[in-house]
Amino acid sequence: MANTKLKKQNYKHMITTKNLTKKYGDFTAVNNLSFNIQSGEILCLLGANGAGKSTTINSLLNFIEPTSGKVEINGLDVVKYPLKTKTFITYIPENLMLYPTLTAVENLDYFTKLSRKTFNKTELKAFLTEAGLQEEAHDKRVKAFSKGMRQKVGIALAIAKDSKVLLLDEPTSGLDPKSSNEFMELLTKMKNKGVAILMATHDLFRAKEVSTHIGIMRSGMLQKYSKTTDLSLKELETIYLDIMNFKHVN
Amino acid sequence: MFLNNLSYEIKLLKRSHWLLILLISTLVLFAFATFNGEKNVEKRRNDISIMQNELHKNDSIVHSALTKIENGEQLDIPYSQLPTEPMVIGYRHPRLAVMQPEALSFISTGQSDMYTHFKSPTVYGNNFALDYSEMVNPVQLLFGNFDLAFVIIYILPLMIIAFTFNVLSKEKELGTLRLLGAQPIAITRWLLQKMAIRYILFTLITLIVLLLAIGIFSAKAFSEPINVIGLILIIAAYIFFWFVLAFVINIKINNSAKNALALIGLWLLIVLVLPATINQIGNSIYPTPSRLKMINEIRLIKKENEEKQNEIMSEYLRIHPELAQENDDLKLGFWHNYFASEKVMEEKTKPLLAEYDQQLQKQQDLISRFKFVSPAIMMQQALNKLAGTSEQHYNDYKKQVFEFSTTWRNYLVPMLFKNEKITKAKFNKLPKFEYQNRISSDVWINFLGIFLMCPIILLVVTRKQLKDKSAQTLSL
């Protein structure tokens, strides 16, 4: 019923979790988590290590099965349609790794073909350029690529696949500020194209800068959820520290 | 997806130099093994032709002696060696019963290093209890040969393990697996394809190199295309078995170091420990009947028989029948008694030997049932059968020689009693032994045995993972 209602809306609910809970034995990694991300929105999940951010992303990718609750991509149940939902997704893990003996173009070719999309070399190069990878690196083996360069290949993959959903796990950790900036610009571009983006990060300032919504997680629960525009950086900082400190007090 | 995987798998393998390493190592191993095998066969042929030449030489001496006799010339030969006497021909000039190597004998030494390949059954003497063992340094039998069978059974699996142990775990350790998992593909299917591609590549390279080695060192093998096809198929099945194991381990364990150890452990189990254990336990549960006891029993029969023989013939001639001469009437009487008593001896020992053989056969059958436990054993049996060097072949050869010895006796003994002499014409028409390979190769049974194991292992062990469209069971 919810689905039919959603589909009538202009902005689709692209990434949805409903009462998502994941337990590992006695340990609850994610507890009753619910949120919606629509096309053209960026939700930044903030939180310390072990807060449940990665578990949430893994559930969306069906790498793990939820203990209870639902995860949906583009209105489709991830558990029921694991392969179908993945056609909408591009996932960029914290440390995106590619085949070191293949070139950037070859890597992109391989992964797009796995998504049943075939492009010729010129098109592939165009995607890489659009993702900001400099021309001379296109035909180089990725063995020597930096993390930022590899991420650009990842974004190129999202562009090539025409992904509606982008899942990012700590994309800026370990990046130098310049690459970080470049990456954020890319994200904004993707957002403007109508991609729904979920990004797990520690980086408060980047989150404030790029996101449309911010969620703060602790112990698997969404402690705070609001529109980014509703919060000043100062406010955000206070809330964040508050929540994180609360954990320490406990 | 398959074509994409195919082209990139080849690209990746080429760039990691794996294909080159594989090509060179199979080339070296197969060439060396084929060369060795061919050399062993050559020695066998050589040994045979030495004996044949000797026989030809002797035959031509006999021939010229016969010519002289027929021309009425006097000969300087004692009566006991006169070639006109059927018994002289039957005992002093027996025919050679040769077991020629098969076209594929070079692939497996099998039991060929233990048994002789030629026998000369004589007109009298214990032809039913001939010793077929060959002169050989026992250390050689202990260590075995570096032949194709060894390379295929022992070394190929190790190369497969090295080639496949980390197909999946490498992706995990490299980090590409998470990216793969996020693509709209089922990882197990993707892995299956990758393994299939590697299997095809590996099998192609192996078989092409094998055929090349055979072509260079032992081209005669191609005269038996059916057997060569059997060889190719069974090797392909054996390789397949190891790829299935590697696939299962990749999915189940998915950690490079642990994968390698687990696969090496399986290799040890299948190729070394299981066969040795089955052999030991099998022989403990179903022991071969005691040869020493058999000797004792035959000795008793022989003693009894000799006592009876002594009543009807000269003891001296009994132990040296070749010296039977005197006048013809006396001689015939002697031979009559002699063959009669030999027959008695044979009839008395026959049930004993038959019982022994039966027990042995039963024991061997029981043991060979265990072969289905290990594909390595099935492989060995199949290769030996193809090479014509299995125990069945040698058992059958013994049987054929025994049959021939009967033919030989039945040809000559009536001549003796009819007082016929050997002439040149008759000498040329003596019965000849022709070895026939009457053992059907079980390549197909063993092929099926090995091949059917694979889906069973796959289904039993990785049923859950194969159904899994997502990547949950792989713990990314």
Add this chain to the structure above:
Amino acid sequence: MKNIIFKELKELTRDGRFKIVLGISLILLVIASITGISQYKKNNEQYVASTNTERTIWETQGDKNPHSAAHYGTYAFKPKFALSLFDYGVTKYTGNSIFLEAHNRNEASFSEASDQTSLARFGTLSINFVLMYLFPLIIILIGYNSYTKEKEHRTFTLLKSQGVHPVKLALGKWFATFIPIFILTNLIFLTIGLVLSNLDNLAFFSWSSLLTLFASYSFYYLIITTLTVLISMWSKSSGMALVSSLMLWIVFSFITPKIATNVANTNHPYPSKLEFESRIIEDRKNGLDGHNPWNEAAKKLEEETLREYGVDSLHKLPFNYAGYRMQKGEEHEALVYQKHYAILNDIALNQNNTYKSLSFVSPFVPLRFLSMDLANTSDNLHWKFTQAAEQYRIETQKFLNYDIKDNAKVGERGYKMKADKFKELPKFNFTPPSLSQILKENRSNLLVLLLWFVFPFIGLIITSKKL
């Protein structure tokens, strides 16, 4: 250094893989021991029973012509040696009984392997199978990452910064790799010794041989330990170290011995049995034939004998000439056999030397030879047994022929030896070589093993300083 050893051992006891491998090895050892002991008992009973039966058959022949008895012959059975249940050696490939008759030297017949299926060619599970093939693997499993894990966990720099002397560190890791297997080997040999010394009817068991076996195997493990740790030092990753060590193990225990077989066979081929026999027949023809008085050599012997005794006719000799000629013919035949078997033995020795020269590629080969020599299951022992049997055959023939010579009347055709006289023939008796003799014969094997230890160990010390 104690500290280092304890740390390594503690890590080991926490390793599940080690426990699994150990468990499997112990189960195999138990299977090997139980089946080995039961087979040994059975075989030994058969041996004792057959020897007694054969002797009874021999002694109860009644009045009989001696040459007839010589043709009826007797059997020499190879005794079972206590340590054969530790290492079967080549016993499966050599026969256990030799038929001793007039005129012919026979080969030992009915080897176990020729009665078994080709499954036997995979090898047999015995105690030494586990000790020789599997224990080195356990060492590799323990030691392959002794250095690489420190490199991979980046603890190596930490260790170095603690001021541990590198040689001490190396020796610590070396000991830690060796000690578990050493303790295990101790226990196993002690158990074998205790079990063996409590078995009934045990022939030729000596603690000193067992102790020497124990020392040989332990020493081999030292070699493998040294090589494993050395490889771990040289390797960049644990995976590489494991693969290299395993490769070495395969080259040592499978590839080299098999290649050695092919090399030996090519360079020093055995004649085929028929060829061997026909060469002997050829040589026999040219000599004395004890049955053929018209033979040239026989005529010569006649003249010589007459001259020696100063008589002009065989009737006037103080003994039965027929028996004397028979014995001389037998002696000639024995010489022919001796010559040809000596040639054969030379080929065997050359082949074994080929194996020994490949010991420089694999320490497994000298250990293999040493082990079966110590267990009295080697080809060397078999050769000694066949020699002893041949000696006994010659003596038996002499015993019988001299009876004709001394007791038969001249020209008497139906002469028979008295039934009681058969008992006077001494029994066949074979004692294996002493331990010191075995060790003397294995000097080169011992030396090669020593070299295999010394050089890698020096390498270990040098490399440890460079790390």
